[in-house]
Amino acid sequence: MPSEPSSVVEQYFPIEGATEAAPFAPAMGPDDSVMLRAEDLRKEYRSGSQPLVLFDELNLTVRRGEMVAIVGESGSGKSTLLHLMAALDRPTAGDVYCASTWLGKLTAAQAAAFRNREIGYVWQLHYLLPEFTALENAAMPLLARDEPRSTAFAKAREMLREVGLEARTHHLAGELSGGEQQRVSLARALVTQPRLLLADEPTGNLDNRTAEAVFGLLERLHTMHRLTSILVTHNMEIAAHCGRTLRLHEGRLHEVRLQAGRSEDTSRQMATASSETPGHPIVRTSFPGGNTAGTA
Ligand SMILES: Nc1ncnc2c1ncn2[C@@H]1O[C@H](COP(=O)(O)OP(=O)(O)OP(=O)(O)O)[C@@H](O)[C@H]1O
Numbered sequence: 001m002p003s004e005p006s007s008v009v010e011q012y013f014p015i016e017g018a019t020e021a022a023p024f025a026p027a028m029g030p031d032d033s034v035m036l037r038a039e040d041l042r043k044e045y046r047s048g049s050q051p052l053v054l055f056d057e058l059n060l061t062v063r064r065g066e067m068v069a070i071v072g073e074s075g076s077g078k079s080t081l082l083h084l085m086a087a088l089d090r091p092t093a094g095d096v097y098c099a100s101t102w103l104g105k106l107t108a109a110q111a112a113a114f115r116n117r118e119i120g121y122v123w124q125l126h127y128l129l130p131e132f133t134a135l136e137n138a139a140m141p142l143l144a145r146d147e148p149r150s151t152a153f154a155k156a157r158e159m160l161r162e163v164g165l166e167a168r169t170h171h172l173a174g175e176l177s178g179g180e181q182q183r184v185s186l187a188r189a190l191v192t193q194p195r196l197l198l199a200d201e202p203t204g205n206l207d208n209r210t211a212e213a214v215f216g217l218l219e220r221l222h223t224m225h226r227l228t229s230i231l232v233t234h235n236m237e238i239a240a241h242c243g244r245t246l247r248l249h250e251g252r253l254h255e256v257r258l259q260a261g262r263s264e265d266t267s268r269q270m271a272t273a274s275s276e277t278p279g280h281p282i283v284r285t286s287f288p289g290g291n292t293a294g295t296a
């Protein structure tokens, strides 16, 4: 795993100096339709004698309003890539421009403020604080930026309603089911009304049915809140429902065409990644259990 935040609060907390204006990204200025651009990214880790190069010269452009899935083998660097997009980590080389901000120019304090303002992040391990209620967890990014408690809790309550968890508002996070925890994690990610949602396996560790429900919710929130969403998933059926799917393989992102199986067997992930032809239309599919498939 890339260096996970020691505390999610720290990642949101606009620490001293965060009020300095974050550098505008001149390269993205003229083209307002772009939400995120990664240019010639290289990331290497040095833990043994040999450097581990995860990717090199990786390029990616995501337009506003897109929902993009990133798939790839375990260890291919998906979480690392998401961390770079959120300024949670720095690339070895290359640049990331996100929401008109040049991430490479941010100080640590500016990066914290940038995340709090622009990014909704769903961690691979959801990092809820188990001894706090669903409401407190959902309100946490607002409390971290000193929003008055009354408005922070009102917004968090509304987000919990949107994710269908009104009835669990005062449950401790540690008392919730996996699917419920994932929904609180979505509420927390969106309570600040970010423009970009980065979700790292938001349906990992959930059974098929719950995964489908959480993804359905994510799709609705994506549309309702006019988000740009990038989600990492191992679930190819879910990837097939995103507007674009990219596979991270041997350090490069490849556009993939997904074709869901038509079997009614819900226990297996039936979708298969086929050709890596750039720009090939995505085949839209039904979820497992459905029996329709058609081309977009
Ligand atoms: N801080 C670190 N130091 C050294 N190596 C690291 C570090 N963080 C991650 N790695 C290595 O980088 C590789 C990519 O890790 P990453 O967590 O990005 O993979 P992933 O594609 O998200 O995998 P998964 O699907 O299992 O979550 C792994 O082989 C991991 O061991």
Ligand SMILES: [Mg+2]
Pocket: 078, 079, 080, 124, 200
């Ligand atoms: Mg990962």
